[in-house]
Amino acid sequence: MAEHPLASGASTAIAASPVATAATGATPAGTPGSPLPAAGIEARFAVDYAGFRLDVDLRLPGRGVTALFGHSGSGKTTLLRCVAGLEPAARGRLVVNGECWQDDARGIQVPTHRRELGYVFQEASLFPHLSVRRNLEFGLRRIPAAARRVQLEHAVALLGIEALLERMPDRLSGGERQRVGMARALLTSPRILLMDEPLAALDHRRKQEILPYLERLHDELDIPVLYVSHSPDEVVRLADHVVMLGEGKVMAAGELHATMARLDLPTAFTEDAGVVIDGTVAAHDDHYHLTRLDFPGGAVWVQRQAVELGRRLRFRIHARDVSLADHRVEGSSIQNLLPAIVEEVVGADTPAHVLVKMDAGGTPLLARITRRAAEQLVLRPGRRMWAQIKSVALLG
Structure with missing residues (x-):
């Protein structure tokens, strides 16, 4: 591992x-x-x-x-x-x-x-x-x-x-x-x-x-x-x-x-729950038509953006687009992986789901997963996990 x-x-x-x-x-x-x-x-x-x-x-x-x-x-x-x-x-x-x-x-x-x-x-x-x-x-x-x-x-x-x-x-x-x-x-x-x-x-x-x-x-x-x-x-x-x-x-x-990113507010318990992150354009991959956005705690790749290096771009990661693993998963189509530490686990808007708040090197993340998965992963504050980000929504 x-x-x-x-x-x-x-x-x-x-x-x-x-x-x-x-x-x-x-x-x-x-x-x-x-x-x-x-x-x-x-x-x-x-x-x-x-x-x-x-x-x-x-x-x-x-x-x-x-x-x-x-x-x-x-x-x-x-x-x-x-x-x-x-x-x-x-x-x-x-x-x-x-x-x-x-x-x-x-x-x-x-x-x-x-x-x-x-x-x-x-x-x-x-x-x-x-x-x-x-x-x-x-x-x-x-x-x-x-x-x-x-x-x-x-x-x-x-x-x-x-x-x-x-x-x-x-x-x-x-x-x-x-x-x-x-x-x-x-x-x-x-x-x-x-x-x-x-x-x-x-x-x-x-x-x-x-x-x-x-x-x-x-x-x-x-x-x-x-x-x-x-x-x-x-x-x-x-x-x-x-x-x-x-x-x-x-x-x-x-x-x-x-x-x-707070879990004690009504907006956190809806399908639209998620975090907002300000990233900096750090690299362009012209071969794969991707752009890398760096931020405290990590980086994500998004579709190629026609902007100069150093430009600030705001993006959103919805909780529903984050899955969790207890180790870094290789051989997956999910390319944006971030190490994170669990801070809080609370019930969501349905009895089948929970919301997990994590700290990724100073950047908050939310994940919406099933209660069954949370119990199988033994999620608790302080647990080190890998956040697998399936989708990133650019704002603007």
């Missing part, structure tokens, strides 16, 4: 309307003797409605994409509206990268039109009598030239709408309208971008068309984004941080990779 390698430790922008312009002048954050770090978002809200209560207390990163994830009615959009100042009944405190926009204890309530934010809704409501260019310029003109952090040319290039500038809104597809709406939101030079299920109204083809532009915004802009979605595919492709909401409460909040 081969020695186990780990044995030795190895949408529409609010700012386009008169009630939602970006502006300066927010109140400084913090209280005497306890300053709040400038980088980060503090969001503490309580909202009571008949039959529903939102009660959250969050500390979120001040950059990157934070996904607000949960089923319909979990409170995602209500939380986003609280951040925008659109929920009059919301009580609490909101600080965005050092600027306090709400603090009921101190009598601070910055109105929506003075909060430096962009808001993208499910459907872009562009001004129908204005061309795309004039729609964009409408939002841009509301920001003093000295306060503009995003220029028209930059926003147009990021969203790939150069060829659309002279068109009227009724000549745009749904995906094109959303891209224009996103560009208009960016041109308000927001300190935070709020996106409320911007792909929900699009069919699959249009979603695939617009996702690369959302990834480009993520990679090139230093603006924190709160992204509402109930789609696991969107969350794992775009997010850095995730907040899982249920019945108006925070079920989990944390870095995406670690949160998606």
Whole structure:
């Protein structure tokens, strides 16, 4: 039996309307003797409605994409509206990268039109009598030239709408309208971008068309984004941080990779359970048309990708696509093998299956196998196994 390698430790922008312009002048954050770090978002809200209560207390990163994830009615959009100042009944405190926009204890309530934010809704409501260019310029003109952090040319290039500038809104597809709406939101030079299920109204083809532009915004802009979605595919492709909401409460909040691998959350007990990994393109095998992705704990081979060496690619390994063996199996069609140590075994969504969480050199893995197989392999925490990965799903 081969020695186990780990044995030795190895949408529409609010700012386009008169009630939602970006502006300066927010109140400084913090209280005497306890300053709040400038980088980060503090969001503490309580909202009571008949039959529903939102009660959250969050500390979120001040950059990157934070996904607000949960089923319909979990409170995602209500939380986003609280951040925008659109929920009059919301009580609490909101600080965005050092600027306090709400603090009921101190009598601070910055109105929506003075909060430096962009808001993208499910459907872009562009001004129908204005061309795309004039729609964009409408939002841009509301920001003093000295306060503009995003220029028209930059926003147009990021969203790939150069060829659309002279068109009227009724000549745009749904995906094109959303891209224009996103560009208009960016041109308000927001300190935070709020996106409320911007792909929900699009069919699959249009979603695939617009996702690369959302990834480009993520990679090139230093603006924190709160992204509402109930789609696991969107969350794992775009997010850095995730907040899982249920019945108006925070079920989990944390870095995406670690949160998606947790076994104490409902998402772990479905057929869609799996982990998300960021890999680096390390090699191309032109003979077999394969690309190797390296990551802490190992490497996987995937179909040849037309990208340069060193490029970061995110991929997902579903628990259902991982089998386990107590030794390295030779002579198999499964080529992606990773040594891993069992951390936890729990029941799955059927009595016939279990979920196994493992550590592959610092990278979490999940496997969904039968309870019978788990007992025959004598799976327990600390057990060294080989994870056999039958399929890798590239994201993007």
